[in-house]
Amino acid sequence: MKAARRPRLGWIGLVIVAVGVAVACVGAWLIVTGRPRVGAVIDTIAVDARTRIVVRGEEEGERAFVELHQATPEGEKMVWRAIVPPYGGRPGAPGIAWNEVAVSVRVVRDGHDEIFAVSRETAAKLGGFRLAPNHGATRRASSGPVTLTDHVRSYEVVAGADWHQLTAFDLTSGEASWRVELGPEPIAEGGVADEIVWVRQGSVTKRFRTRDGTEAYATANATPGSS
Numbered sequence: 001m002k003a004a005r006r007p008r009l010g011w012i013g014l015v016i017v018a019v020g021v022a023v024a025c026v027g028a029w030l031i032v033t034g035r036p037r038v039g040a041v042i043d044t045i046a047v048d049a050r051t052r053i054v055v056r057g058e059e060e061g062e063r064a065f066v067e068l069h070q071a072t073p074e075g076e077k078m079v080w081r082a083i084v085p086p087y088g089g090r091p092g093a094p095g096i097a098w099n100e101v102a103v104s105v106r107v108v109r110d111g112h113d114e115i116f117a118v119s120r121e122t123a124a125k126l127g128g129f130r131l132a133p134n135h136g137a138t139r140r141a142s143s144g145p146v147t148l149t150d151h152v153r154s155y156e157v158v159a160g161a162d163w164h165q166l167t168a169f170d171l172t173s174g175e176a177s178w179r180v181e182l183g184p185e186p187i188a189e190g191g192v193a194d195e196i197v198w199v200r201q202g203s204v205t206k207r208f209r210t211r212d213g214t215e216a217y218a219t220a221n222a223t224p225g226s227s
Contacts, residue, residue: 038065042087045094053096053103055087062086066096066105068123080123084116085109088146095146097154099171102126104154106147111137113158117174127174132158132165144187148197153177153210155197157187166199168213178213182206 039057042064046052050071055064064087068079088106089095095106104117117126132138141159148155149171156167164182169175185201192198196216198207207216 036061036063036083038081043089043091043094043096045096047098053098055089055096057087058083064105064107066103066118068103068120082118082123085114088113088140090140090146093144093146097147097149097151097171099151101172102174104147104171106156108138108140113138113156115154115156115169117171131156131167132160132179135160135163135165137161141186145190145199148190148192150192150195150197150210155190155192155210157190157199159187164201166197166208166213168197168210180208180213180215 037059039059039061042055042057044052044054052069054067054069056067057064062085064084065081066084066087067081069076070079082105084105085107086109087095088108097104098120101120102117103120103123104115107114107116113131114128115131116128118124119126135158138158138160141157145157148157151171153168153170156169158165158167162184164184164187165179166182167179168177170177182199182201185204187199187201190197190199192210195210196207197210198205200206203220204218206218208214209216
């Protein structure tokens with residue numbers, strides 16, 4: 001399976017490209033209207049021993065709040081909070097990726113999966129784009145991963161009625177990296193190790209090189225994550 005290479009553009013400006021197709025990002029996604037109220041915790045993702053990202057729902061609404069928490073000598077404090085469209089991850093399958101520059105959030109808007117990115121330091125908006133722009137409406141998978149990351153790139157698993165796609169982008173620059181089509185078989189597992197991102201569909205494990213998306217090899221009944 002060949003990876004689709006695309007032009008390289010970054011987080012610069014209000015429009016960035018996800019694997020070749022530009023879409024307008026949401027210009028006012030951090031503007032809070034109607035004083036939305038923070039709801040229950042949806043997921044908590046450990047960043048390191050002192051830092052965690054908390055995703056909360058919105059009371060009487062569909063949006064989500066993404067918070068960065070950090071331990072201090074006085075106790076844990078919330079460094080920042082951002083409000084986003086409905087969260088695309090789920091407990092046990094996070095829709096969050098990060099490095100020292102950015103935090104990316106998987107969201108769902110108008111029937112399509114998208115990425116929103118904010119500054120790791122300040123939560124200032126960096127950009128956003130639609131995933132799988134060559135397909136129609138997406139759907140939330142009930143199993144398998146949503147976002148995989150090695151903290152260099154984010155690897156997004158996107159699903160539709162009869163298709164699946166794996167999309168990669170650089171977390172520091174926001175540059176498009178590559179995408180590959182995975183077919184209709186549901187994705188049960190996935191991971192990243194040793195510069196290989198892998199997904200398991202049925203009895204077949206597919207592996208792709210993180211740098212360019214070229215398929216390393218696919219094996220039946222393989223041990224997930226082995227190289």
